[in-house]
Amino acid sequence: xxxxxxxxxxxxxxxxxxxxxxxxxxxxxxxxxxxxxxxxxxxxxxxxxxxxxxxxxxxxxxxxxxxxxxxxxxxxxxxxxxxxxxxxxxxxxxxxxxxxxxxxxxxxxxxxxxxxxxxxxxxxxxxxxxxxxxxxxxxxxxxxxxxxxxxxxxxxxxxxxxxxxxxxxxxxxxxxxxxxxxxxxxxxxxxxxxxxxxxxxxxxxxxxxxxxxxxxxxxxxxxxxxxxxxxxxxxxxxxxxxxxxxxxxxxxxxxxxxxxxxxxxxxxxxxxxxxxxxxxxxxxxxxxxxxxxxxxxxxxxxxx
Amino acid sequence: xxxxxxxxxxxxxxxxxxxxxxxxxxxxxxxxxxxxxxxxxxxxxxxxxxxxxxxxxxxxxxxxxxxxxxxxxxxxxxxxxxxxxxxxxxxxxxxxxxxxxxxxxxxxxxxxxxxxxxxxxxxxxxxxxxxxxxxxxxxxxxxxxxxxxxxxxxxxxxxxxxxxxxxxxxxxxxxxxxxxxxxxxxxxxxxxxxxxxxxxxxxxxxxxxxxxxxxxxxxxxxxxxxxxxxxxxxxxxxxxxxxxxxxxxxxxxxxxxxxxxxxxxxxxxxxxxxxxxxxxxxxxxxxxxxxxxxxxxxxxxxxxxxxxxxxxxxxxxxxxxxxxxxxxxxxxxxxxxxxxxxxxxxxxxxxxxxxxxxxxxxxxxxxxxxxxxxxxxxxxxxxxxxxxxxxxxxxxxxxxxxxxxxxxxxxxxxxxxxxx
Numbered sequence: 001x002x003x004x005x006x007x008x009x010x011x012x013x014x015x016x017x018x019x020x021x022x023x024x025x026x027x028x029x030x031x032x033x034x035x036x037x038x039x040x041x042x043x044x045x046x047x048x049x050x051x052x053x054x055x056x057x058x059x060x061x062x063x064x065x066x067x068x069x070x071x072x073x074x075x076x077x078x079x080x081x082x083x084x085x086x087x088x089x090x091x092x093x094x095x096x097x098x099x100x101x102x103x104x105x106x107x108x109x110x111x112x113x114x115x116x117x118x119x120x121x122x123x124x125x126x127x128x129x130x131x132x133x134x135x136x137x138x139x140x141x142x143x144x145x146x147x148x149x150x151x152x153x154x155x156x157x158x159x160x161x162x163x164x165x166x167x168x169x170x171x172x173x174x175x176x177x178x179x180x181x182x183x184x185x186x187x188x189x190x191x192x193x194x195x196x197x198x199x200x201x202x203x204x205x206x207x208x209x210x211x212x213x214x215x216x217x218x219x220x221x222x223x224x225x226x227x228x229x230x231x232x233x234x235x236x237x238x239x240x241x242x243x244x245x246x247x248x249x250x251x252x253x254x255x256x257x258x259x260x261x262x263x264x265x266x267x268x269x270x271x272x273x274x275x276x277x278x279x280x281x282x283x284x285x286x287x288x289x290x291x292x293x294x295x296x297x298x299x300x301x302x303x304x
Numbered sequence: 305x306x307x308x309x310x311x312x313x314x315x316x317x318x319x320x321x322x323x324x325x326x327x328x329x330x331x332x333x334x335x336x337x338x339x340x341x342x343x344x345x346x347x348x349x350x351x352x353x354x355x356x357x358x359x360x361x362x363x364x365x366x367x368x369x370x371x372x373x374x375x376x377x378x379x380x381x382x383x384x385x386x387x388x389x390x391x392x393x394x395x396x397x398x399x400x401x402x403x404x405x406x407x408x409x410x411x412x413x414x415x416x417x418x419x420x421x422x423x424x425x426x427x428x429x430x431x432x433x434x435x436x437x438x439x440x441x442x443x444x445x446x447x448x449x450x451x452x453x454x455x456x457x458x459x460x461x462x463x464x465x466x467x468x469x470x471x472x473x474x475x476x477x478x479x480x481x482x483x484x485x486x487x488x489x490x491x492x493x494x495x496x497x498x499x500x501x502x503x504x505x506x507x508x509x510x511x512x513x514x515x516x517x518x519x520x521x522x523x524x525x526x527x528x529x530x531x532x533x534x535x536x537x538x539x540x541x542x543x544x545x546x547x548x549x550x551x552x553x554x555x556x557x558x559x560x561x562x563x564x565x566x567x568x569x570x571x572x573x574x575x576x577x578x579x580x581x582x583x584x585x586x587x588x589x590x591x592x593x594x595x596x597x598x599x600x601x602x603x604x605x606x607x608x609x610x611x612x613x614x615x616x617x618x619x620x621x622x623x624x625x626x627x628x629x630x631x632x633x634x635x636x637x638x639x640x641x642x643x644x645x646x647x648x649x650x651x652x653x654x655x656x657x658x659x660x661x662x663x664x665x666x667x668x669x670x671x672x673x674x675x676x677x678x679x680x681x682x683x684x685x686x687x688x689x690x691x692x693x694x695x696x697x698x699x700x701x702x703x704x705x706x707x708x709x710x711x712x713x714x715x716x717x718x719x720x721x722x723x724x
Contacts, residue, residue, distance in 0.1 A: 094538055095420035095421035116417075118544060121540050136671050144667060149660075192676065193606040193679055197610075200660070201613070204660070207657050208657065212653075242627075254558040256558075261554045265348060269605065
């Protein structure tokens, strides 16, 4: 039996420290939007042998009349080398211009056996629309969930259940967001997908505990409120742990595969999801429960 | 429904049957069910090209008819390049055309950026004599419409030329009586009617159309030759098939391993109830795959995220139920009433959790764009399935199993020292 309410200060402190680190990372590293959202152009090639990044950058800048940043990455599992050309500025790139660049660098670096791997060219206004739609979807889902939780758990004080659920959600979304800023992952459409997934998991965790509280409430009418909350959390603890182990391990497997095979689209997705799921479980068990008790105590004091 | 002691065999066989269909599909004459091999993958998975085109140097929004003409030009060009598996969407509000098509593996000499640029170029419509000399150009065509010939009752395509075209066309038809005059879009021949007589008034009729659709198609193509702008795209992405299929391979391997881990964990922790959970999860995953393959809904990487999330919810439903049954057993209740109480008490939590997920996915379907839609779809289907597989199917199996003496030992459900 773990006394979650009594240990609340430890949990709150842990969360605050993580939030603080996150905020600092945000100011130090900045919020880096991916070109999917802010617009821009990235073109990636696979190659063999050696390439001089500066020579590639110079050639690209002179062909397109636009500064270019060049980076080389290597895949751990397959040993494939890739060169990424990141064009400065937020505007897109005409397909025929890209074709010019393509012919020019293939002609200049013949021996490198350059093959187009992927290209991503986004106009700023299209990226902006994409991001706005994603954020609207996140905000509306959060509102829907709070209203639904408030309605379904009227018995255990709908307002507090809804608001505390929202705080837990916000906590988990921030953890996901700070994962992006701390590890300097550009914020892209995976961010929207992960945030929505975490909202789903986190609220599901919260609902399971609320459900227990709702069920236990009549039996605990004469006992202290904190006992109701502590017992309810403990009764559902093995469920919380088992579900978390199963889901965390699954995502961890996906994450490891993505890193070994160096697949960016999955990496930027699985890793923040992993931390989000852990946070989702933690915030419900260690934060939401104690906050319910605190809310109740404040109300009692006011009534008295 | 009365659940008898043999029903679990029926349900399990049914689940295995569905799983086999999902893995292999059914290809038996008239009965064709597409299995997981036939799932349509988004270009982020299988590789391909996606581009948003807009009119070049046009200071107004293009009209619907202009966009339609532009679409036709692209369709014709892609037909000519044998790119058949494509999506072309017109966004009338923003005056944009969105295209997506896969990049087939093996096409090593394919140059995506050149292909993207070419697709948007102004179409050049020409009328040529049998030797290939250009007689009249598309800009000289005023309009083309489909009519029904009052005598033969057959659809025909009419052409009206402007003043310049009228003269050129009169000269051309005079020379070519009895021969063919061919209409080309770029270098693709779209029609080749025989000239019956000289046409001096600039109004021609092409007959011998197979159907109204065919006539409409030709007429639209002729009109597109008069489109006053070209299309450019500054918003496009390409992914090679090798990179794409690499991502898919990794996801499939990781997914299979994760599924195996979850099953082993459930078996270890919940024993017989864990085995039931494995079948319930198998049912959920395979029906989810069928829900993608049968209606041919495009699956993207975020879509796979939706599957993972809903499987997680499925695991959770099984965990909640199993925990509840164990609790009841520990309280000393009989097996039958523990199972009933377990499912009954667990239902509200499973219900609320999944309903919120379904609600979220509906919101996402309304506001999401592009690859988000795939996420919303798989998540919604998965959460609905949670009720069918995680609650109903697993309850039937568990209940039916518990009526067999072999499966009545409490030690199959909880550790002995836990049971009172």
